[in-house]
Amino acid sequence: MIKFLDLHAQYLSIKSDIDDAIAKVIANSSFIGGPSVKEFEQAFAEYLGAEFCIGVANGTDAIEIALEALKLPAGSEVIIPGNTFIASSEAVTRSGLRVVFADVDPGNYTLTAETVRAKLTPHTSAIMAVHLYGHPCDMVALKEVADEHGLKILEDCAQAHGATCHGKIVGTLGDIATFSFYPGKNLGAYGDAGAIATGDVNLAKRARMIANHGRVAKYDHEFEGRNSRLDGLQAAILCAKLPNLPGWTERRIAVADRYLVELSDVEGIILPRRANWAKQVYHLFVIRTERRDELSKWLSDKGIETGVHYPIALPKLKAYDHLGQAKEALFVNQADETLLSLPIGEHMSDADVVTVAAAIKSFFG
Numbered sequence: 001m002i003k004f005l006d007l008h009a010q011y012l013s014i015k016s017d018i019d020d021a022i023a024k025v026i027a028n029s030s031f032i033g034g035p036s037v038k039e040f041e042q043a044f045a046e047y048l049g050a051e052f053c054i055g056v057a058n059g060t061d062a063i064e065i066a067l068e069a070l071k072l073p074a075g076s077e078v079i080i081p082g083n084t085f086i087a088s089s090e091a092v093t094r095s096g097l098r099v100v101f102a103d104v105d106p107g108n109y110t111l112t113a114e115t116v117r118a119k120l121t122p123h124t125s126a127i128m129a130v131h132l133y134g135h136p137c138d139m140v141a142l143k144e145v146a147d148e149h150g151l152k153i154l155e156d157c158a159q160a161h162g163a164t165c166h167g168k169i170v171g172t173l174g175d176i177a178t179f180s181f182y183p184g185k186n187l188g189a190y191g192d193a194g195a196i197a198t199g200d201v202n203l204a205k206r207a208r209m210i211a212n213h214g215r216v217a218k219y220d221h222e223f224e225g226r227n228s229r230l231d232g233l234q235a236a237i238l239c240a241k242l243p244n245l246p247g248w249t250e251r252r253i254a255v256a257d258r259y260l261v262e263l264s265d266v267e268g269i270i271l272p273r274r275a276n277w278a279k280q281v282y283h284l285f286v287i288r289t290e291r292r293d294e295l296s297k298w299l300s301d302k303g304i305e306t307g308v309h310y311p312i313a314l315p316k317l318k319a320y321d322h323l324g325q326a327k328e329a330l331f332v333n334q335a336d337e338t339l340l341s342l343p344i345g346e347h348m349s350d351a352d353v354v355t356v357a358a359a360i361k362s363f364f365g
């Protein structure tokens with residue numbers, strides 16, 4: 001059996017650190033706020049080299065709060081890729097803004113300057129750079145477009161903890177950045193958790209206030225915010241896990257590199273192409289094949305788990321019928337039936353990768 005994700009194995013490898021961290025929070029009863037939240041915010045800011053980090057309840061809230069903190073004009077348009085998880089676009093709509101789906105590079109699945117330019121209108125106010133599958137967007141190119149047109153950039157780093165673009169870590173390359181620590185993410189909590197990072201003191205202050213009822217002090221509320229706090233137990237777990245992230249990331253990259261070698265001459269599949277300026281952290285290793293469903297069943301019958309990210313491109317979802325983008329000749333609208341995510345993670349040995357690759361080769365004969 002080769003699992004898509006093995007959270008239990010990961011827990012066993014750091015069991016005493018996790019158990020101690022949880023026990024400490026319970027012993028202190030520091031469930032909301034408290035030392036573990038502060039410690040994680042500082043440690044994660046340091047990891048990123050970001051000036052400010054604000055812990056929040058999950059990655060979706062992080063995007064909504066970041067958009068609200070940016071104070072974009074009501075009803076203005078945010079350009080986002082058509083092939084991300086709905087959380088990215090949902091947050092735009094819920095913030096009173098308009099979603100505009102753009103296409104992506106077919107090799108690395110992220111927005112490009114050209115695909116963004118194709119969707120610019122006088123109403124565009126921001127670009128959401130989703131570093132999908134752990135591959136960074138080309139932030140230098142996107143920044144050029146943003147600067148030319150006076151747009152803000154929000155980086156959605158939910159799948160890209162530690163990825164770099166032209167040598168610089170994502171989460172520090174736009175106006176504001178958001179992270180998810182959903183359990184299966186490269187850095188995952190044991191429940192929902194998220195964070196916002198920024199180098200702008202005013203954005204940081206506003207985001208922190210929005211996430212905590214708009215308060216400046218207990219019962220002193222400058223405006224109405226919401227409750228979206230990172231809880232103490234999750235923060236302590238994230239603190240215990242963070243020192244392992246670089247090692248886990250290197251292992252993911254090694255697994256991906258081995259896939260790229262083992263699968264290089266298989267006809268019938270298209271491999272992901274990492275840009276030469278990118279360090280991809282392979283939250284997912286996604287191939288394309290016209291025989292996706294057959295291959296996925298073939299692998300499943302051999303005990304190899306796979307996933308599909310995402311089976312319906314966002315413009316084609318019922319939720320976005322009103323945008324009328326489902327029939328646009330976009331790569332994202334055509335690729336969704338061919339995407340297949342192979343198992344990847346630090347739980348995989350080289351032998352596991354060879355087993356998966358051999359199963360794929362035997363499928364294509």
Ligand SMILES: Cc1ncc(COP(=O)(O)O)c(C=O)c1O
Nearest residue numbers: 058059060085087088158180182
């Ligand atoms: C690209 C992307 N953005 C946002 C999110 C939302 O994160 P969360 O599940 O923590 O709300 C996810 C998580 O699945 C994601 O993959």
